[in-house]
Amino acid sequence: MAAPFSTRQSGYTLLEMLVAMAAGLFLLAGVAMSYSAIKNTVRTTQELSDAQEVIRYTSQVFTRSTKQTKALPVVSADTLTIQFEQYANVLSCQGTTPAADYIETYTLANGFLTCDIGDGGGAVQLLKGVEALSFGFNNYLVSVLVKPDHMPSHFGTGLQIDIATTQLILIEAFK
Template sequence: MYVTHSRQQSGYTLLEMLVAMTVGLFLLAGVAMSYSAIKSTVRMTQELSDAQEVIRYTSQVFTRSAKQTISEPSVSADGLTIQFKQFANVLSCQGTTPIVDYIETYILSNGFLTCDIGDGNGAARLLKGIDSINFTFNNFLVVIVVKPLDIPSHFGAGLQIDIATTQLILIKAFEDNA
């Protein structure tokens, strides 16, 4: 009498294991590339958000100073410093309201936009994250070119903010009509 044993296969063959491992590696590579792309996008979005905040705050600070100045702003020869003369009892760049006329002096120092109102307390740090800033004044218009840190290269030398010196324009209009 012959006894036949039927052998059932248990487990996977070497070829099946190699195919499964290859498919798994391709899936992991796809996940890794997706993660890398998402991480890069998140980092760039954060950098753009930081740059936008620098631009927004810079615009806000200088708009207040330029609109309430009582004489033409003074820009240094190299364009790195600007001064605004302000009336007493108006809000200063440091958040105070001096009781005498004062001059706000803005300059970039060690990556910080600073403002000094000449009250003996020194310059206050207003904003960090600026790579460079440049000022010009022409025909009642303050032009500020600010370059935030880590801004994408296609923005070149920075972004330009133009602010009209409203108080000076009104004074000139009243003088012309008088």
């Protein structure tokens, strides 16, 4: 007698394939969403890091100029420019030490914080990535309002840095 013919086949049914493909697509969508979220977080973190660096550098530059100034700073009427009168042989905003007294003039030009010491060389770009910059002066206190590029909106118009004119306060105290 001949062996019975088996009609059973091995493999996957169409329904099993559809279920496996749906599960695979679900996992792939989850991975894609996670990648997108991580990419956005990395970009936001980099923007915040860049903004923090702009604020840190701005604070450092203006702290040096404000603390070593020999006269009251002069803020322009539109508050977009500030000038510091400095002694000879002290470090300037351009990294030089001029042999004569000089005036540092800070302003914002095309997204760059610039400084001119009036030596005929013109303004030097110190820092890029500044969206807005304004100045104020009141009672020996210099206020610098800086807004870096890509700063989160909850910071409003920027961050204010207040710096005391230490040398002038000491001169006034010992009169």
